[in-house]
Amino acid sequence: MGLYFTLRPFPEVSDVLRRLKAAGLRLAVLSNGSPAMLDAAVKGAQLGDVLDAVLSVEEVGVFKPHPKVYQLALDRLDLPASAVSFQSSNAWDAHAASAFGMRVIWCNRYGQRPERLPGRPNRMVTSLASLPDLVGAA
DSSP states (O other), X not given: OGXXXXXXXXXXXXXXXXXXXXXXXXXEEEESXXXXXXXXXXXXXXXXXXXXXXEEGGGTTSOTTSHHHHHHHHHHHTXXXXXXXXXXXXXXXXXXXXXXXXXXXXXXXXXXXXXXXXXXXXXXXXXXXXXXXXXXXX
């Protein structure tokens, strides 16, 4: 578990997030990780200045894919599910967020199979490089 404290983002992530932020979008992380893990990861990736919120499931006491976790994001950002573009590298997370009503882009870097779960991602990409175009922030 200690490796989660030193995670580094994929090469395109910093640039993509900065482009999205410059376009006026609000950015957040919603994770099953602990607040300490998330704080270390955000600091290590030097992304704290672009994130509006870093949300841990510890606030609601259950893990994704429980709906309470996705509701946490809506409550903290004061947005309806339909106004959220949710990105995940996990198929189960992408399906669950979609079933919750969010617009989902699944970043399937390693060719995972779709899950047999409710919900279906709106788009699948293999990198986040195209994200600004996909969410209209180019």
